[in-house]
Amino acid sequence: MLRRGRRPGSALLAGLAGLVAAALVLAGCSGYEVLEPDPGTSPEPGATVVEGVADGEIGGTDAASRAIAASRTFFSSAALVVLTADTDDDLLRAGSLAVTLGVPALVVQEGSLAARDALVAELERLEARTVLVVGDVEVPDVSEHRPMLRVVPAPVDVVALQVVIGHDLDGEIPVPADGAIQALADATSPFHWLLTLEREPDAAAEPTPDPGDLATLPGLPSYVATVRGTGAVVVTQESVDLAPAVGTARAAGADVVVLGPSGPPTMAQAGGVGTDAVLTLGEQAASLGSPAEVAYLTRVAAARVELPGGGLTLLPGKEYVALRGLPGEPDLGPVGDGVGPAVDRLVRETGALDHAVPTLELATTVAIADPGPTGSYSAYQPLETLRSAVAEAREAGAMVLLSFQPGRETFIEQLEAYAELLAEPNVGILLEPQWRLGPEETPEEHSGAVGDDEVVAAATWLADFTLARSLPPKLVAVRSPLGPSAMTLDRVEVALVVVVSGTAVAPEVPTPEGADPAVTPPVPAVTAAQVWSGAVVDGPAWWGWDQGENAVPLAELLALDPEPVLITLR
Template sequence: MAVVVAALLVLAGCTPDDGPSGAPSSPTPSTSATSTSPSLTATLATPGPAAVVLPAATAESAALEASQTVFAQAPVVALAAADDPAAQAVAATTATTVGAPLLLTGPAVPPPVLLDELDRLGTRWVLAHGAADLAVPAGVTVLHPDAAPSPAPTAASTPAPTPTQTPTPTPASLPRAARPEPVEGTVALTGVGAAPVAALATIAAAGIPVVDVPGGDPRATSAGVQALAAHHPAHVVAVGAAFGDPALLASRVATASSGQLAPGGGQLVFPQVPGLPGKRYFALYGTPGLPALGVLGEQDVPATVARAQAHADAFRTLTGDTVVPAVEIIATVASAAPEPDGSYSRAIPVETLRPLVEAAGAAGLAVVLDLQPGRTDFLTQAQQYSDLLALPYVGLALDPEWRLAPDQVHLRQIGSVGVDEINAVAAWLADLTRQRGLPQKMFVVHQFSLRMVDGRERLDTSHDELAVVIHVDGQGTQPAKAGTWATLRAGAPPVHWGWKNFYDEDQPMLDPAQTYAVQPVPDLVTYQ
């Protein structure tokens, strides 16, 4: 059956002669030699919402849902039994050859429901395969092509079957059929659960391209993103309830259609698709040109990129996930004295940061901009860097240690922030990401003490455009760091986790194998 599904995907996909929609072009409808016989060309339904999700709970219900969604009218319908895979395979070839829906008999779809669908479609001929049978009303003819001797070929323009297929053309007694004229701008999505052969045959018969979306999120893989970018569909038909809410799916398809890829491939920061690798990030932390603020200031831009790649390379043998090198750049630097605006935070100009940001992106690194706002709020500072955050590989980090109250000064008090301020930044960043059609962004909250984030239990992790990370910044002895790790993880909202290795302050600093032994394994590791 897998061979049949693969063949159907080929029939539904692009060919070198595809038109703008990526669907095979249709011939002029042909008729039989009998001039009184009308054309048996079906017509397709006008596309509905931007995304339609077919529940596809069973093979026969999936077949019915596909027919109802894709076809408006079908004089010819193929039929097989849901419990007869061999007959389905042959019927699938019939359906794709003549451009007809394929319906299945079975307990999930009672005969009256199938008859209602035949009536809606205006069906006059049912091509029943195997033992499939249906008591049809007067005016509808049931033929059994499997038993027809020397069947005649259908319209010359139908795609030739692959060597693994057994062609089942329309019987000679049937007027010649032609595939329906495809509707441009529609794509079908598969990739959740078992592929329903009959539903895919109906989709292929309509000339609708099919894109495989493992796990149901069209942003998950580079192949899926690139396929959707090539088609740029206005409408999608997703086969399987696991695709989820249609509005959310439509938003994800729109993002995928931009074709922009995140570091490590696809458009998700942390893809979680069964059978496919995830991602782990390994970053250098600091500010270019300022060695006192971390390792990013200890060398020039090319050497920084090479050093970040070398740190990440040390972890490649430890994981089956995709290893992504990264840099976390302090964009606004906490200052000991008030700045001219009284903020106790010095914002590094965008153009000063751009050389490292763009060099890192060009080399496939992820970039995170870190904010130390002093007496300014996080949102005000984040908006100053919207030009850099509009790049597909740049995320954002908030450092509450350096968020001061109006009467506080750095190094005299440890800063803190209310969760509502963090949530406001998250909402703004999610809007920016969605409006620009950008890949998902990493959104990091640094923390080494519970009191640094007031109301953390209300941290908003619902934005589909963001992957939220709580980055544990504890330093010192390894038992102390392990205690901080456990304390911050207890009762935390559903997030990803980051770990920091300090070259000088840790006693001792963990090597890559020891770092990867931390449980749960950190999703983001930074070096300072």
């Protein structure tokens, strides 16, 4: 049933019956197609999409306001608009029709003057001339200076509906309410099906109204098909009230990623979608972070590049067990033999762990006794040597941490020199702040250390680098801070791990035989738990452990609270 506001609507339908046979089929394809217009009329654009959509959020708090926000995001004009009642069945039908016709879908929220005014303002912004009405709604009046809207009701009967819209439909596809948005996301050109909600198993089927004589049905005017293809993607959730907004996005050519019960977009959900612009819609997407963070996570998932250990998440859920050294040293195997021996050892030693990731800490810049060519007292490893090791590690499924001893340089200066390697998805960094040298210091005699602020600045530089290239998140380890460190960095592009030194761990030294215990008491053992509790403070999200000469069994380390996520072996 169709209801009209203060102006009578019956006159608006007069003369439309003859338009049915010559109505333009609005195809869902690139470019446009002009079919034969009605005699004496010229086709006009049905809708024009916005060019250059940017990352952001499709706002709103209900079906009506979100539909308007989607329309404003994706369409600059629309002579034809789908207008729907605010019921689940109608919302999905309207979203489906919007996709079929390539036009926006808007929602009539009755009982709210503010919602009515917002709807009228959007219809006027779009310069709408015709509304295809789904369900029982009161079509609002537009401003006096605007032409009256042409109102065309959308029949429930599919045969009658295709006559009215001038678009062949192969029938209905009933979908469950908790799969409606995914069905809209999966719809493919040429959009020959009408999506409707499944009925409850015990619900009696409502009789379909008799459409009457099909030849007398009013039809839509002739329009040029919408040119779709924004290169954008909308990240959203399952909720039928989002159907008009999602249908509007699909009508403009945007892809849609429907989130699962938890977590950011996965490669299965986002693989292959367009990511020129990423927009969030709904509470679940907003809970993942800011629109910029969600855009980053979506682009990473769309790129389908996994991290060592699988997936796109660094932490939690994985333990990184590492060996450190230079390529060519015994622990990491001769360069000619590759890094395979080190990875093999790590696999052997971590076989009992469920989610262990073999990790190689490669000395990248090393503090040295002479100033070197740059006067930094820090020697740079050749790119080619590290490049080969990184490639072999990636082939073996291993993580690589490039370690940096800055000397008289800043960490950022040194990171920039290895940007090529940092662009690899299996490469993170290990910063060693205790190797900061003052202007007059050398590695043999120094007391300097990089402060937390500079460490966080270096990690932020890497986060920006990762974001700009849509790389998977990076592991940033910081070794042996001088005293407790409460550094933090709230960036989804990096996981910050502060590494505690295990050099203080020592076994108990008994009193020598024959000595007086009162004079020479035994030296008590220093346990990993004691070292751990003395170093770990609130602040960093993650902590690691660097084995000293008195190595602690993995099982004992993993029993610490919080559990270390990076363990460097000797």
